[in-house]
Amino acid sequence: MTILVVAEHENGAVAPATLNTVAAAAKIGGDVHVLVAGQNVGGVAESAAKIAGVAKVLVADNAAYAHALPENVAPLIVELAKGYSHVLAPATTNGKNILPRVAALLDVDQISEIVSVESADTFKRPIYAGNAIATVQSSAAVKVITVRTTGFDAVAAEGGSAAVEAVAAAHDAGKSAFVNEELAKSDRPELTAAKIVVSGGRGMGNGDNFKHLYALADKLGAAVGASRAAVDAGFVPNDMQVGQTGKIVAPQLYIAVGISGAIQHLAGMKDSKVIVAINKDEEAPIFQVADYGLVADLFEAVPELEKLV
Amino acid sequence: MKVLVAVKRVVDYNVKVRVKADNSGVDLANVKMSMNPFCEIAVEEAVRLKEKGVATEIVAVAVGPTAAQEQLRTALALGADRAILVETAEELNSLAVAKALKAIVDKEQPQLVILGKQAIDSDNNQTGQMLAALTGYAQGTFASKVEVAGDKLNVTREIDGGLQTVSLNLPAIVTTDLRLNEPRYASLPNIMKAKKKPLETVTPDALGVSTASTTKTVKVEAPAARSAGIKVKSVAELVEKLKNEAKVI
Incomplete structure (x- = not known):
C-alpha cells in the first residue's frame, strides 16, 4: 500500500496543510509519497523531502502546472494514481478544485474532508454542516480523499530525507489560463x-x-x-x-x-x-x-x- | 448561448437536523425541503446572464426524487425556461449525479453549466468538478464573478488567500460561491407562470447512466457535544481566566 499526497505549496514553500495531510496518510499506513506539481518548484520539492515520514517526492516541474490549473494538473495525478492505493490532498480551495476532477477521471467516488481514519478503507467525515458525522467505507481501487486539516496534527516539517524523482509527464489541456490573483496582504498569521x-x-x-x-x-x-x-x-x-x-x-x-x-x-x-x-x-x-x-x-x-x- | 443550471433538493438551511436513533442517517421525515442555497445563486446568475442578453435559454436540471419537481418549479419561477428531472429514488453520490448531468449536457449542448459549489446536506463539493472532468470542459469553481468575453469566460474565484481570475474556453463549468450574487425571490405571477413551463422527466436508465458507487455509508452519528462553560463578569476576569486557567495567552 502506497499513498500519494498532493502537496499544497505557495511562494516556493510547502504549505502547512501538506503536513496535516501527510499525517492523515501516515494514519492510513504504508509508504507516503508526495507530489509537488508547479513551475520552478525544485525548492519546494527539496523541502517536501525533509517532511517526517515521506519516502519519496515526485516533482512535476512544468509551466503547464503553474497556478495549479485543474484542467492540467488532474490528468497528471490520474496518470500517477494508478500506482497508488490512495490519493490524498488537503481540503483547501486548491485541493477541492482539483481532486474531484481526478476522482471522476478515475471513475471512483471522492471522499471529502475526512476528519479521522478508522482503517485503510474507512473514514469519518462531517455532513449537514457538522451536525452529523458519517462513517464511510470505500471499495475504490484508488481511494481519492480530501483531508480536513484540523482533524490531523501536522507531522514535523524536518527530519525526513526522501528521494526526489522528476516526473516527465506534461499535460497542457489548453482549455484554461491564469489571468491574475489578488491575494490579501497581511502580516497576521493565516x-x-x-x-x-x-x-x-x-x-x-x-x-x-x-x-x-x-x-x-x-x-x-x-x-x-x-x-x-x-x-x-x-x-x-x-x-x-x-x-x-x-x-x-x-x-x-x-x-x-x-x-x-x-x-x-x-x-x-x-x-x-x-x-x-x-x-x-x-x-x-x-x-x-x-x-x-x-x-x-x-x-x-x-x-x-x-x-x- | 444556452445555459444549463443544476439544482438540488436538500433539507432547508434553517432546519437543525437530527441523527436517526439507528444511526442509519439523518431524520428527514416531515422536515422542510428547499433548493440548495448555492443552487439558488446558480439560477440567479443564469437569469442575470439572460437579462444581459448573453444567455438565450436557461434549462434547469435536477437529479433526485419525484418531489425535486418542486425545486425545478422554483427555478422556472425564478426565470429558467424549461426543466428536466432525472428521476431516481436512490440517494446518488456526486459521481453518479455528474454522470447523469453529463448525459443531459450531451443532449442539450449548453455553452455554460452553472452549479452550486456544494450541497448543504452531503457537503461534498464535487459535482461541478466531476462534470467538468467527464465532459472535458474547463472549470471555474467557487466563482464570485463571471464574465463572458467573446469565446472565453473570465471567472474570478474565491481562493484561500484571496481571489484568482482564470480565463476558460467555452463551453465551461462554473460553480458558485456566496458572493457571486444575491438571489431574488420568485414573484407570485412568475410562480403561476412557472406551472405552465415544460418539465420533462427521464430516468438514469433511459440516459444509459450507471449509478454504481464505490462508497457506502456505514453509520451516521451525532457529533461530540461541546458543553457550555462559564460566564465571566468582566474583561479583567476573562483575561485572568485565559492567562491562569486556560493558559492560552
Whole structure:
C-alpha cells in the first residue's frame, strides 16, 4: 500500500496543510509519497523531502502546472494514481478544485474532508454542516480523499530525507489560463494556521468597526475571521469567513465577537481548544459552546481586552 | 448561448437536523425541503446572464426524487425556461449525479453549466468538478464573478488567500460561491407562470447512466457535544481566566 499526497505549496514553500495531510496518510499506513506539481518548484520539492515520514517526492516541474490549473494538473495525478492505493490532498480551495476532477477521471467516488481514519478503507467525515458525522467505507481501487486539516496534527516539517524523482509527464489541456490573483496582504498569521483567531459577526455593525478586532489580533498575534453574516452584510471579504461554507479553524483560542453562533458558524470553529464569546445578547447560542462567555457591549469590551492582554 | 443550471433538493438551511436513533442517517421525515442555497445563486446568475442578453435559454436540471419537481418549479419561477428531472429514488453520490448531468449536457449542448459549489446536506463539493472532468470542459469553481468575453469566460474565484481570475474556453463549468450574487425571490405571477413551463422527466436508465458507487455509508452519528462553560463578569476576569486557567495567552 502506497499513498500519494498532493502537496499544497505557495511562494516556493510547502504549505502547512501538506503536513496535516501527510499525517492523515501516515494514519492510513504504508509508504507516503508526495507530489509537488508547479513551475520552478525544485525548492519546494527539496523541502517536501525533509517532511517526517515521506519516502519519496515526485516533482512535476512544468509551466503547464503553474497556478495549479485543474484542467492540467488532474490528468497528471490520474496518470500517477494508478500506482497508488490512495490519493490524498488537503481540503483547501486548491485541493477541492482539483481532486474531484481526478476522482471522476478515475471513475471512483471522492471522499471529502475526512476528519479521522478508522482503517485503510474507512473514514469519518462531517455532513449537514457538522451536525452529523458519517462513517464511510470505500471499495475504490484508488481511494481519492480530501483531508480536513484540523482533524490531523501536522507531522514535523524536518527530519525526513526522501528521494526526489522528476516526473516527465506534461499535460497542457489548453482549455484554461491564469489571468491574475489578488491575494490579501497581511502580516497576521493565516486563518487556518493561527494559534489564536479573533472573529467578528453581524454585531460589528460595519466593516470599519473591524479595526477594533485587528488591534486586538495584533496584540495577541492572532488571525482575524468573520461569520457568514458579516461577510453577507459586506463588512469583510469572503476569504475571512469561518464556517461550513468558509474556512474550518481549530486554534488554541477562538474569540467570537458579536457572533450569535449559527450552526453553520459553529461547524467551522467548534473544535477550537478554548472558545471565548463576547456578545450583548445573553441568549445567543454561541454561549452554549463557549468556555468563557462575557455578556457585554463589544465596543467597550474589545478595547478593554486589548489593553489588558 | 444556452445555459444549463443544476439544482438540488436538500433539507432547508434553517432546519437543525437530527441523527436517526439507528444511526442509519439523518431524520428527514416531515422536515422542510428547499433548493440548495448555492443552487439558488446558480439560477440567479443564469437569469442575470439572460437579462444581459448573453444567455438565450436557461434549462434547469435536477437529479433526485419525484418531489425535486418542486425545486425545478422554483427555478422556472425564478426565470429558467424549461426543466428536466432525472428521476431516481436512490440517494446518488456526486459521481453518479455528474454522470447523469453529463448525459443531459450531451443532449442539450449548453455553452455554460452553472452549479452550486456544494450541497448543504452531503457537503461534498464535487459535482461541478466531476462534470467538468467527464465532459472535458474547463472549470471555474467557487466563482464570485463571471464574465463572458467573446469565446472565453473570465471567472474570478474565491481562493484561500484571496481571489484568482482564470480565463476558460467555452463551453465551461462554473460553480458558485456566496458572493457571486444575491438571489431574488420568485414573484407570485412568475410562480403561476412557472406551472405552465415544460418539465420533462427521464430516468438514469433511459440516459444509459450507471449509478454504481464505490462508497457506502456505514453509520451516521451525532457529533461530540461541546458543553457550555462559564460566564465571566468582566474583561479583567476573562483575561485572568485565559492567562491562569486556560493558559492560552
